[in-house]
Amino acid sequence: MLGQLTSFLPSLFFLCTMFHRNLPRDFQNHIGKFLHKSLFAFLYPYIQITFHEYSDDFYYRRNTAYAAIDNYLSSKSIQQSTSLKADSYKGNKNKLLLTIEDHQEVSDTFAGVTLVWSKESSKQKHSYSGKDKVYKLTFNRKHRDIVTGAYLKHVVDEGNAISQQHRQRKLYANGSKKSYTGSSTASWSHIVFKHPASFDTLAIDPARKREIMDDLLAFSKSEEYYARIGKAWKRGYLLYGPPGTGKTTMIAAIANFLSYDIYDLELTAVKDNSDLRKLLIEISSKAVVVIEDIDCSLEITGQRKKKKAKKKATKKGESEEEKKEDDGGSGGDDKELESGDETESSSNVTLSGLLNIIDGIWSASGGERVIIFTTNHVEKLDEALIRKGRMDKHIELSYCDFEGFKVLAKNYLSIETHPLFEVVRGLLEKTKVSPADVAESLMQKAVEEDAEICLNRLIQDLESKTAKEGEQSKEA
Template sequence: MEASSSLWGGLNSGIVLSLLAVVWTMLWQALQGLQLHHFFGRHSRRLTRHLASILDPDLTVTVAEYDGGRMRRSDAYKEAKAYLERATREARGSGGVRHLRAEPDKDPDRVLLSMDDDEEITDEFRGAVVTWRACTAPQREDTGLAYYWRGGAPRERRSYKLFFAERHRDLVLGEYLTHVRRQGRAVMVQNRQRKLFTNISGDGSWDSDGVWSHVVFEHPKTFATLAMDPAKKKEVMDDLDAFRNGKDYYARVGKAWKRGYLLYGPPGTGKSTMIAAMANHLDYDVYDIELTSVRTNTDLRKLFIETTSKSIIVIEDIDCSLDLTSKRKKKKKKKKKEKEEADKKDGKEEDKEKEDDKAGGSKVTLSGVLNFIDGLWSACGGERIIVFTTNHVEKLDPALIRRGRMDKHIEMSYCCVESFKFLAKVYLDVDDHPRFGAVAALLREVEMTPADVVENMTPKGPSEDADSCLAALVEALEKAKEDALMAKKKKAEGKKEKAGAADDTTTE
C-alpha cells in the first residue's frame, strides 16, 4: 500500500512537472513573440530621453547640406547659410562670434564671413532666443553616392543645428523658419555673383561646391559687341527673352522649362563668345561640361541634378567629345567586334578592360546624352538653357539635334559685310571709310571668320590708324583670295590627273 502511494505520488509529481514545462514553454514562446528586448529597449529609450530633456530642455532642428540621398544641395541649407552670414556680420561687432570663415565677396576688396565649424550664434525673433550651431561630421562610407562621387574619399557632412526652448515650439517651427528662408533668399539675391562652373577638379584656387568647381564669371562679351548679322542677333535676343519670361507658357503646355540651342559653324566664328553674350543678357550662371571627363551616364545625370535654375549648361565641340556621330553604328560595331575577337585570340581582353578602367575612359552613351537633354531627369528644376557647339554639324546624330532637343539652330557663319561694318565701328570707331568698298567686295568672294577680320584690322601699335588697319585687312583678304584660287586650281589639276590615270588604265 505504501509502495502504491509512493508510486502514485511520483506520478503526480511527474505530471505536474510536465505540465509546468509545457506551460513554461508556451509562456516563453509567447514572451518571445512579444519581443521583450524591444519592449524594454523602447521604454529605456523613453526614460533616457526624459532624463535628457531634464538636463537639456532645448528642442533641435537640423538643416542638412544635402537632401534626397545627397542627390542635390538643399535649398534650405543655402538659405540658412546666407541668413547666418548676415547675422554673423551683425554679431561680429559685439564680439558674438570668435571663429569665422572668409569667402569671396561680390566686392573684390571684401570677403563674406560665416561661422566656422562648431561655432555658435544666437538670434532673437519676437521675444524667442534661439541658437544656431555650424556642425561637421565625417561622411559614413556606406552612404553610396557620397563615397562614390568623391572617388573613395568620403565628404564631410555639414549641417546647421537650431536649438530653442519647448515653449517657443510653435513660433519657431511655424514662423521663424519661414522668416529665415525668406531673408536668406533675399541675401542670396543681394550677394549673388554669376559663376562659371566646370566638372573638372581644380587646384587650390578653385572653390569646390559639390561635384562642380567654379570661378566668378567675368566675361565682357555682350550682344552690343557681338559681331553678327543685326537681324539674326535680334532674333536670338527675342528668343532668349521669350524663354526667360515663359514660365507660365511652359507650365500651360506641360513642358519642362528648358530650351536647347545648337551653335554650329567653322572655328573662329564666335560660338563661345555667343554663349558669353547669352549669359550676360540673361544674367545666368554657366556650367561648362567637359564630357570626356564624365565616366558614366549616372555621372552625367548627377551633374545635371546639381545645376541650378537660371543657368546655361554648355557642351562645346560635342562632335569631338564622344562618339555621337551618325556613322558610328555600322563602322564602330564592326571594328569593335573584330577587335574583341582579336583580343580573345591574344588573351588580352581582360588586361585591356583593366587598363580602360584605370585610365578612367568615358562610358557616356548617346542614350545617356539624350536623356540628359530631355529625359525625365531634365525636368528636375527649371529655367535652364542647354547649348551644344560644333564645327561639323553634319557629323552629329540626327536624334541628338532634332527639334525638341536642340530647339533652335544658330549658324555662326563667316564674316559678312554688315558684320564687318559693325566690327569697324567697335574696334576702329569709324562708320565709313574709302576702303569699305574694297573690303566689302572681297568679303563677297572670300570666306574669313570674324576672329580673323578682327585680328587683321586691330592696331598693332600707337602709330597705326584706321586707314592702315583697313589697308592691312584688304591685303589679308587679297592674299586669302589668291590662296583660295590656288587651292581650287590644284584641286582641279588633281582631278584631271586622276581622270587621266583612269583613262590610261582603261586603255591598257
C-alpha cells in the same frame, strides 16, 4: 487651494496604484508617453526646425537652404552676436561673410512674429569634411503656418539674393577625384570666369542678335510658365558653322548676358552614364552647360561609325561593298549607335545617357539651365540629338558679312564709317572669310597703325583670298 490639493492627493495616489497594478504594462507605457508629451507641450509650446549643412543623400551635397540661411543671418549676426566667424564668399575672396559661431543665438522678427536662430555642431558626421553644422530655428507653435510658409521662403529668397550680389561667376570643368572610399568619382573644378565677350562685340547681324537676346531674357523670366506647362526649366541652343565664326564667343556672351556660371562638359572624360548623372546633379541653377564640338566628343553619330567601319575594311583588304554587306547595310551602324559600344574613347557614355540629361527624367533635377552644343558639321549629328525640344533654337554662325564687319571695325578701330568700307563690302560679297580672320587683319599690330592702315591690310588679305579661290575654281 492648498487645502483642496491636500484632500485630492490621497485620491490621486490611489488611482496611480490601481493603474500600475491592474493595467497591462504596454498600455501603461502608451498612457505614460501621452501624458508626458501633453505635459511637455503645455509647458514648452515651441517648435524647432533643423537645417543641416549637408544633405544625407548618397552624394552628401551641401544644403542650398543652409547656405541661404548663412547669407541671410550675416547682417543680423553683426548687430546681435558677441562671437562671429569671418569667411570669404565662395569664389570671391574680396568679400567677407560674417556668421555666428557655434552655440550663439540671433533673433529675427517677421510679420510681428519673433523667431530665434541658433548654430550648433551636429552629431551626424559628414563623410568628406568629418563634421556637419546645423542651424536651428525656434518659434511658438501658434505661428507654425506663417513660419513654414511665408517666412522660410523669405529667408531663402533673401539669402540667395545676397549670394548673387557678392558672388563671382565661375567656369567649371569636369574631371575625377578620389572619394573617401578610395574609388575614382566624377567631379567639377572651377576658376573665376572673366571672359569679356558681350553681345555688343559679336560680329553678327544686329536683328539676329536682338532676337537671341530677347529669347534668353524671356527664358530667364519664365519659371512659372515652365512649371505650368509641365516642362523642366531649361533651354537648348545648337550653335553651328565653320571654324572661326564665333561659337565660343557666343557662349561667353550668353553667360555674361544672363550672369550665369559656365559648366564645360567634356564627355570623353566621363566614365559612364552614372558619372554623367552625378555631374548633372551637381550643376547649379543659373548655369550654361556647354558641350563643344559635340560631333567629336563621342562616337554618337552614324556617320563617324561608317568611317570607322571603312577604315577597318581597308586594313583587312576588304572592299567597301563587302564590308557594307557584312554589316547588313546601315542597320549595324544604327545598332552600334544606340549601344554606344566599341568606341575609341575610354568613355562608356551612350547616346541614350546623353539624351537623358538633356530632356529625360534627370533633366528636371535643376532649373534655369541653358544647354549649348557646338559643332562645325551639323550634318554629322544624329537627328535625335538636335530635334526641337532638346535643342530648341538652332543658330547658324556663318562667314563674315558687311554687318558683322562693321561691328568688328567699331570694336577694333573705334570707327563706324570710312571711305574704304564700300571696298570691303564688295570683297566680302565675293569671298568667304570668317569673323576671326577679319578681326586678325583689323587688329593693330603696332602703336603707330591707324584705322586706314588696318583697313588696307584687310583689303589686301581679302583680295588675296578672292584670287586664290578663283584659281582653285578654275582648276576644279
